[in-house]
Each structure stands twice: as C-alpha cells, then as structure tokens.
Amino acid sequence: MSQIDISTIKTPPQCCADFCLIPMGIDSASVSPFIAQVQTLLKASGLQYSMHANGTTVEGPWDEVMKVIGQAHGMLHDQGTVRVHTDIRVGSRTDKHETARSKVASVEKILSGQ
Amino acid sequence: MSQIDISTIKTPPQCCADFCLIPMGIDSASVSPFIAQVQTLLKASGLQYSMHANGTTVEGPWDEVMKVIGQAHGMLHDQGTVRVHTDIRVGSRTDKHETARSKVASVEKILSGQ
Amino acid sequence: MSQIDISTIKTPPQCCADFCLIPMGIDSASVSPFIAQVQTLLKASGLQYSMHANGTTVEGPWDEVMKVIGQAHGMLHDQGTVRVHTDIRVGSRTDKHETARSKVASVEKILSGQ
Amino acid sequence: MSQIDISTIKTPPQCCADFCLIPMGIDSASVSPFIAQVQTLLKASGLQYSMHANGTTVEGPWDEVMKVIGQAHGMLHDQGTVRVHTDIRVGSRTDKHETARSKVASVEKILSGQ
Numbered sequence: 001m002s003q004i005d006i007s008t009i010k011t012p013p014q015c016c017a018d019f020c021l022i023p024m025g026i027d028s029a030s031v032s033p034f035i036a037q038v039q040t041l042l043k044a045s046g047l048q049y050s051m052h053a054n055g056t057t058v059e060g061p062w063d064e065v066m067k068v069i070g071q072a073h074g075m076l077h078d079q080g081t082v083r084v085h086t087d088i089r090v091g092s093r094t095d096k097h098e099t100a101r102s103k104v105a106s107v108e109k110i111l112s113g114q
Numbered sequence: 115m116s117q118i119d120i121s122t123i124k125t126p127p128q129c130c131a132d133f134c135l136i137p138m139g140i141d142s143a144s145v146s147p148f149i150a151q152v153q154t155l156l157k158a159s160g161l162q163y164s165m166h167a168n169g170t171t172v173e174g175p176w177d178e179v180m181k182v183i184g185q186a187h188g189m190l191h192d193q194g195t196v197r198v199h200t201d202i203r204v205g206s207r208t209d210k211h212e213t214a215r216s217k218v219a220s221v222e223k224i225l226s227g228q
Numbered sequence: 229m230s231q232i233d234i235s236t237i238k239t240p241p242q243c244c245a246d247f248c249l250i251p252m253g254i255d256s257a258s259v260s261p262f263i264a265q266v267q268t269l270l271k272a273s274g275l276q277y278s279m280h281a282n283g284t285t286v287e288g289p290w291d292e293v294m295k296v297i298g299q300a301h302g303m304l305h306d307q308g309t310v311r312v313h314t315d316i317r318v319g320s321r322t323d324k325h326e327t328a329r330s331k332v333a334s335v336e337k338i339l340s341g342q
Numbered sequence: 343m344s345q346i347d348i349s350t351i352k353t354p355p356q357c358c359a360d361f362c363l364i365p366m367g368i369d370s371a372s373v374s375p376f377i378a379q380v381q382t383l384l385k386a387s388g389l390q391y392s393m394h395a396n397g398t399t400v401e402g403p404w405d406e407v408m409k410v411i412g413q414a415h416g417m418l419h420d421q422g423t424v425r426v427h428t429d430i431r432v433g434s435r436t437d438k439h440e441t442a443r444s445k446v447a448s449v450e451k452i453l454s455g456q
Contacts, residue, residue, distance in 0.1 A: 004382055004383055004386045004417070005386075006383065006386040006387060006410075006413065009383070009413040009416050009417050009420070010413070010416045011409060011412030011413055011415065011416050012412060012415050012416055012419065015412075015415075016167065016168065017168075018134075018166075018167065018168035018169065020132075020203050020315075022250055022252065022313060024250065024252075024257050024259070024435075025254075025255065025256055025257030025258075025437075026253075026255070027253070027254075027255040028253055029207060029209055029252050029253030029310045029311040030220070030253075031252070032217075032220040032221045032223075032224055033224055035221045036221050036224035036225050039221065039225055040225070040346055041346055041348065041351070044346045044347075044348040045348060050167075051218060051221060052132075052166040052171065052214075052218065053130065053132065053164075053171045053213075053214030053215070053217045053218050054130065054131075054132035054169075054171055054203050054205075054214070054217075055132065055168070055169075055203070057166065057167045057168055062408075062412040062415070063408075063409070063412065066404075066405075066408035066409075066412065067353060067405070067408075068348075070353030070354060070357075070404040070405065070408065071348065071351040071352070071353055073353065073354050073357075073404070073434045074351050074352045074353050074354055075346070075351050077354065077434065077436045078351070082257045082435055082436050082437040083257040083433065083434070083435040083436075083437065084433065084434055084435075085250060085431070085432070085433040086430075086431075086432050086433075087203060087248075087315045087429070087430070087431050087432075088428075088429070088430040088431075088432065089134050089168050089169070089201060089427070089428075089429050089430075090427070090428050090429075090430065091168075091425065091426065091427045091428075092415045092419065092425070092426055093143060093366075093424055093425040093426070094419045094424050094425075095143055095367075095424040095425065099167075100166075100167035100168070101167070103146075103167045103168075104165060104166065104167050106144070106146040107146045107149045107150050107153065107165060109146075110146055110147055110150035111150050111153055111154070118268055118269055118272045118303070119272075120269065120272040120273060120296075120299065123269070123299040123302050123303050123306070124299070124302045125295060125298025125299055125301065125302050126298060126301050126302060126305065129298075129301075134429075136364055136366065136427060138321075138364065138366075138371050138373070139323075139368075139369065139370055139371030139372075140367075140369070141367065141368075141369040142367055143366050143367030143424045143425040144367075145366070154232055155232055155234065155237070158232045158233075158234040159234060176294075176298040176301070177294075177295070177298065180290075180291075180294035180295075180298065181239060181291070181294075182234075184239030184240060184243075184290040184291065184294065185234065185237040185238070185239055187239065187240050187243075187290070187320045188237050188238045188239050188240055189232070189237050191240065191320065191322045192237070196321055196322050196323040196371045197319065197320070197321040197322075197323065197371040198319065198320055198321075199317070199318070199319045199364060200316075200317075200318050200319075201315070201316070201317050201318075201362075201429045202314075202315070202316040202317075202318065203313070203314075203315050203316075204313070204314050204315075204316065205311065205312065205313040205314075206301045206305065206311070206312055207252075207310055207311040207312075208305045208310050208311075209253075209310040209311065244395065244396065245396075246362075246394075246395065246396035246397065248360075248431050257435060257437055258448070260445075260448040260449045260451075260452055261452055263449045264449050264452035264453050267449065267453055268453070278395075279446060279449060280360075280394040280399065280442075280446065281358065281360065281392075281399045281442030281443070281445045281446050282358065282359075282360035282397075282399055282431050282433075282442070282445075283360065283396070283397075283431070285394065285395045285396055315431060317362050317396050317397070317429060319396075321371060323371055328394075328395030328396070329395070331374075331395045331396075332393060332394065332395050334372070334374040335374045335377045335378050335381065335393060337374075338374055338375060338378035339378050339381055339382070
C-alpha cells in the first residue's frame with residue numbers, strides 16, 4: 001500500500017444510515033421521550049428520515065447525517081443525560097442512487113414475483 | 115461476584131430483534147434476492163417479522179429468534195454463499211410486554227401531543 | 229423461490245460474534261459491574277471469548293454463542309435489571325476455519341508487509 | 343417539547359467509536375486487504391485507534407471520528423468498491439473522560455477483585 005494523502009479523500013455525498021440511540025444512566029427503562037426528542041431534531045435538520053421499531057433511518061450526505069446524529073447526543077447531554085450510546089448501520093454506494101424506499105421496494109418486487 | 119451456575123440461567127421468553135444480514139464474497143453489490151430469501155424463511159418460521167430499509171424486525175422467544183437468524187446463515191451457506199455477516203440489535207424487558215408496534219406507538223403518541 | 233422446509237435448515241456449526249450489552253433503566257452511567265458479571269458468565273460457558281473496549285468477542289457453534297448472550301440477558305433480568313439491549317455482530321463462513329485471532333493476524337500480516 | 347434551534351446544538355467534543363466495515367460486491371470472501379487499507383487511513387488521521395477481531399475502536403472528537411470513517415468509505419469507493427456498509431457503535435459521556443483503555447481497565451479491576 002502506498003502512502004495516503006488523507007486531505008484528498010472525501011466522505012460519501014450520499015448515504016443511508018439507520019441508528020438506534022440509547023440514553024444511559026437514566027432511572028427509567030422507557031426511552032420514548034428521548035426518542036421523540038430525537039425525531040424532532042431530525043425534523044429540524046431537513047433530512048429525510050423515518051422511524052421504525054428499533055431505530056431511525058436517515059438519508060443524505062455523510063457529513064450531514066453524522067452531524068445530526070452527533071447533535072442528538074449533544075442535545076441529550078445538554079438536557080442532562082450524561083451518557084449516550086448509539087448503534088449506526090450506514091451504507092454508501094456509487095453504482096446507483098438508492099433510497100430507503102427503493103431498497104425495500106427491490107425486495108418486495110422479488111417477493112411479489114414468487 | 116459469586117460463582118455462577120450457568121445451567122440454571124434462562125434466555126428471555128420474549129425479545130425484539132432487528133437484524134441486517136449481508137452476504138459476502140458475492141460478485142454483485144445488490145443483495146435484494148438474498149434478503150427476499152430471508153423474508154421467505156421468516157414467513158416459514160411463524161414468528162412476527164417486518165422488513166424496513168436497513169434490516170428486519172423479528173419478535174418472539176430469544177431461542178426461536180436467534181435460531182431463525184442462524185438458519186438464514188445456514189440457508190445461504192447451503193446455497194453457496196461462503197460468508198455471511200449479520201448485525202443484530204436485540205432487546206428484552208421484564209417490566210412490560212412490548213412489541214415492535216407498541217414501541218413505535220409510544221413515540222408517536224408523544225410526538226402527536228406536541 | 230421455491231418453498232422452504234425450515235425444519236431441515238441448520239444454524240452454523242461455528243461463528244464469531246462480537247456483542248455489546250447495555251443494561252437499561254439503571255440510574256448509574258457506569259456499566260462495568262454488569263459487564264464484569266457477563267465476563268464471569270462467559271467464563272462459565274466454556275466458550276472462547278475476549279473483551280475489548282466496546283464489546284466482547286465470543287466464538288463457537290451458533291446455538292451456543294446465542295444461548296450464552298441470551299443467558300446474559302436472563303442473568304441481569306434475574307438480578308433486577310428490567311431492560312437489556314445488546315448489539316451483536318456475527319459472522320459465519322464455510323470456506324475456511326477462522327478465529328478471532330486469525331482474523332486480526334491476517335490484517336497485521338498485510339500491514340507488516342508494507 | 344419546545345421548538346429546536348438546531349444551529350446551536352453541538353456534536354460531542356469526545357467520543358469512543360467501534361466500527362466494522364464491509365466492502366460489498368467484491369467476489370472474494372476475504373476482506374483483510376480492505377481492512378488493512380482502512381488501518382493505514384486511520385494512522386494518517388492522527389486519531390487514537392486499535393483493531394480487534396470484529397472492528398476497530400477509534401477515539402476523538404465526534405466530527406473527526408465520523409469524518410475518517412466516511413473517508414474510509416470514500417477511499418474504497420475511489421479504489422473501485424461500489425458499495426460499503428459499516429456498523430458503528432459510538433458512545434459519548436459528559437460525567438468523566440473515558441478512553442478505550444480505561445473502559446477495559448474498569449471491568450478488569452472488578453474481575454480481579456473477585
């Protein structure tokens with residue numbers, strides 16, 4: 001492997017992320033109020049997002065997607081949550097433009113053809 | 115900590131898992147046919163499941179949920195995929211019965227009250 | 229796709245999993261005592277395991293690996309933790325026998341050849 | 343919940359992330375050469391990092407950590423990998439400064455006291 005000039009490497013212009021955020025060190029086992037707050041933050045971000053039972057899908061440029069997830073941590077910290085853990089699944093591809101919606105549609109198309 | 119008698123410890127009678135499976139060492143960047151196969155397997159399992167853009171939620175007893183995800187690996191291996199990677203988020207709780215549906219509903223209830 | 233006879237599909241005889249367990253609804257942000265408990269459970273399981281900063285790697289037959297992670301949930305529930313969340317990365321492959329140790333060694337070999 | 347002024351919310355000044363990157367659409371099941379490349383990128387980033395069997399831990403300011411993971415995607419895309427998937431576990435806390443090393447040490451301290 002040759003030397004890497006890191007300053008020339010870009011982050012993906014588009015990605016699809018799915019994150020599951022967990023506030024820690026809070027007395028209650030219910031986290032819905034926190035997740036609701038995060039949804040409100042996502043709405044304010046202007047990015048495409050959609051919540052499911054174990055996370056939230058958010059799409060857009062890598063830097064913007066990761067920034068808003070980091071802001072979710074920052075917002076909860078500001079409100080007094082001392083520790084936040086998040087699991088993020090993120091994918092990027094260069095061969096075609098893919099959205100959360102088109103990914104599900106591809107599988108459903110195959111299934112309906114059975 | 116005292117000694118642990120592992121034979122007496124049970125796995126949760128109910129859990130909610132969300133898994134994202136990736137077949138590896140295949141020539142194509144598209145994985146929809148594999149994911150469609152896995153959906154068919156889930157249907158055959160009799161467990162509650164629902165697909166989203168970055169994974170599939172499946173609910174039931176821990177042992178059954180983990181078995182069917184392992185069978186998804188086994189099925190793809192049988193069909194020639196030499197390597198399979200899966201990311202699983204799984205939760206269990208003892209304070210209340212919770213479903214994938216009720217988790218989303220809790221957050222939506224808060225959001226609609228804004 | 230043809231019909232699936234799920235009863236004939238096996239789970240992998242060997243897998244390498246990496247899990248990160250989070251007890252929820254506890255009022256301390258520190259989880260070390262819980263993680264230490266889980267390490268003790270893993271020791272009692274007889275499976276190969278090794279802890280790192282963000283999880284624990286455990287290797288063995290799929291069913292045994294998933295059972296012990298489920299028992300970690302069960303053990304913490306028995307001790308009063310009402311909610312437990314775990315993120316598991318798990319891989320299986322049929323083309324060669326691979327261990328946690330050999331995976332790291334493969335990358336280090338390439339790096340040392342630079 | 344009140345209105346959110348997203349422009350005022352910061353990302354965490356420090357975080358500990360653990361990521362597992364998978365190049366997709368490549369016909370080899372072995373990914374070591376890709377992971378080695380990513381290690382070289384991390385070295386060039388100047389951030390603290392350490393590889394384990396199922397991922398790499400990297401620590402630093404949120405924006406820098408997420409940028410370098412995004413650059414790993416970008417680098418592999420530039421080299422011809424059309425699809426990259428990454429799973430990231432990331433935590434931030436405000437109650438104390440914690441490093442990958444100190445997290446492991448906390449658990450080991452408890453275990454050695456048994």
